[in-house]
Amino acid sequence: xxGLDDHKLIKNxxxxxxxxxxxxxxxxxxxxxxxxxxxxxxxxxxxxxxxxIAGAKAALKAWSSKSANERAALMRKWFDLMMANQxxxxxxxxxxxxxxxxxAKGEIGYGAAFIEWxxxxxxxxxxxxxxxxxxxxxIVVVKQPVGVVASITPWNFPNAMIARKAAAxxxxxxxFVVRPATQTPLSALAxxxxxxxxxxxxxxxNVVVGNDxxxxxxxxxxxxxxxxxxxxxxxxxxxxxxxQCASTVKKVSMELGGNAPFIVFDDADLDAAVAGxxxxxYRNAGQTCVCTNRIFVQRxxxxxFTTKYIAAVKELQMGDGLIAGVNMGPMIxxxxxxxxxxLVRDSIDAGATLALGGQRDDAGECFYQAxxxxxxxxxxxxxxxxxxxxxxxxxxxxxxEEVLAQANDxxxxxxxxxxxxxxxxxxxxxxGLDFGMVGVNEGIISNAAAPFGGVKQSGNGRExxxxxxxxxxxxxxxxxxxxxx
Ligand code: SIN
Numbered sequence: 001x002x003g004l005d006d007h008k009l010i011k012n013x014x015x016x017x018x019x020x021x022x023x024x025x026x027x028x029x030x031x032x033x034x035x036x037x038x039x040x041x042x043x044x045x046x047x048x049x050x051x052x053i054a055g056a057k058a059a060l061k062a063w064s065s066k067s068a069n070e071r072a073a074l075m076r077k078w079f080d081l082m083m084a085n086q087x088x089x090x091x092x093x094x095x096x097x098x099x100x101x102x103x104a105k106g107e108i109g110y111g112a113a114f115i116e117w118x119x120x121x122x123x124x125x126x127x128x129x130x131x132x133x134x135x136x137x138x139i140v141v142v143k144q145p146v147g148v149v150a151s152i153t154p155w156n157f158p159n160a161m162i163a164r165k166a167a168a169x170x171x172x173x174x175x176f177v178v179r180p181a182t183q184t185p186l187s188a189l190a191x192x193x194x195x196x197x198x199x200x201x202x203x204x205x206n207v208v209v210g211n212d213x214x215x216x217x218x219x220x221x222x223x224x225x226x227x228x229x230x231x232x233x234x235x236x237x238x239x240x241x242x243x244q245c246a247s248t249v250k251k252v253s254m255e256l257g258g259n260a261p262f263i264v265f266d267d268a269d270l271d272a273a274v275a276g277x278x279x280x281x282y283r284n285a286g287q288t289c290v291c292t293n294r295i296f297v298q299r300x301x302x303x304x305f306t307t308k309y310i311a312a313v314k315e316l317q318m319g320d321g322l323i324a325g326v327n328m329g330p331m332i333x334x335x336x337x338x339x340x341x342x343l344v345r346d347s348i349d350a351g352a353t354l355a356l357g358g359q360r361d362d363a364g365e366c367f368y369q370a371x372x373x374x375x376x377x378x379x380x381x382x383x384x385x386x387x388x389x390x391x392x393x394x395x396x397x398x399x400x401e402e403v404l405a406q407a408n409d410x411x412x413x414x415x416x417x418x419x420x421x422x423x424x425x426x427x428x429x430x431x432g433l434d435f436g437m438v439g440v441n442e443g444i445i446s447n448a449a450a451p452f453g454g455v456k457q458s459g460n461g462r463e464x465x466x467x468x469x470x471x472x473x474x475x476x477x478x479x480x481x482x483x484x485x
Contacts, residue, residue: 014044015192017055018202032098032366033320044210049219052206056148056175059203064173075119077198082112098329100321111163117448122171138480143473145173147227150220158184172472177206185209253461258414261407262292266300268419276443286390290415330366340389347382413456
């Protein structure tokens with residue numbers, strides 16, 4: 001039914017301390033493209049979350065005591081298995097999440113790359129020796145794993161958002177518990193199956209699937225044995241999870257919402273800007289935190305850019321992600337479509353012009369047409385809110401100062417993009433944008449070697465890159481005294 005070569009990759013139970021754990025009731029996982037049932041998964045809860053944390057705690061000493069080389073060898077096997085099963089994992093991801101198959105396989109490669117990258121980087125966790133304040137002392141700094149890491153991950157990247165966190169945690173010597181989104185648990189459970197096949201010891205990587213978001217979230221954020229909590233999701237949910245973590249003063253890292261500006265200056269290579277905007281806006285049907293949210297176009301190129309952009313949007317093929325040629329899938333749910341419909345309607349009421357699309361599509365209740373709005377202003381609902389859907393609002397500007405002020409006029413600060421050929425402007429605008437990541441003449445910025453993360457209410461901490469390990473390590477200072485004879 002699912003068309004996977006290896007049916008054993010479809011798992012229906014939570015993976016806790018090295019065993020597959022059934023619970024009293026089940027959750028339905030449905031395909032957003034067709035509404036059909038993909039699988040039933042056992043619905044775990046608070047009890048199983050506590051068991052997973054206990055397993056992670058029990059496994060911590062042995063895992064953190066392994067050498068970085070030993071951990072890297074196991075992680076490398078996990079990476080190899082993910083890549084060897086890329087086709088099946090991609091297909092499973094499309095079935096439960098909806099993104100086109102090529103994009104889903106791309107996500108598997110993207111997620112696996114974090115495991116490969118951090119396996120290597122774990123070998124380079126260096127300490128420090130600092131001159132002391134007197135001759136009989138030395139200051140020695142070592143880095144140690146924080147301990148048990150708990151996480152909650154979203155449905156928009158069912159594999160990569162787990163891999164990005166787990167890879168850094170495991171490489172640092174931590175053990176890991178994840179509660180994946182209930183819409184997309186199958187990708188997470190398939191990762192657990194491959195972790196087991198790779199020989200990652202019981203308790204090191206745990207996946208607990210359940211729809212008691214509040215109860216399980218409270219355990220993950222408040223359990224005294226959890227040292228660090230990490231979340232990817234909306235800013236609103238992130239804020240309440242941060243406050244829950246306060247009771248046990250956990251280390252937290254948060255990858256939250258965005259409202260990315262995409263700025264096209266008069267001197268830009270317009271064809272490159274159109275291609276970059278399409279890639280950044282319509283990846284995952286507009287459902288990524290780094291998706292372009294507002295397209296600012298300088299007046300001199302407004303008409304030419306808009307014409308070319310609309311022509312490119314018309315080329316997108318929307319449909320079931322398993323169908324060849326489809327490059328834009330459904331949204332995650334009918335409610336997600338309704339939210340986007342409301343933003344578009346309210347913005348048209350406020351004066352925006354509908355240039356393309358603008359409707360739920362006949363393809364199914366989770367499909368919303370690729371949409372372009374012109375004559376948008378920065379205060380309209382479609383620009384002021386994170387859209388999380390396939391809508392491009394186009395805003396006109398005149399000067400660099402004006403566009404910087406408008407681009408920064410948001411509580412979010414995750415990603416931003418701009419296109420220009422002026423080297424001075426590259427530096428001025430690059431430094432002037434209040435965002436954690438900036439694409440300069442580039443619409444796709446995510447990769448394992450780069451520090452992914454935001455400023456302002458888009459979160460804290462960095463994932464990926466050499467900086468990503470720091471979030472999973474504590475710095476310990478050893479004061480070496482009594483050195484005099
Ligand atoms: C996200 O939407 O949070 C992640 C996007 C990415 O990793 O590129």
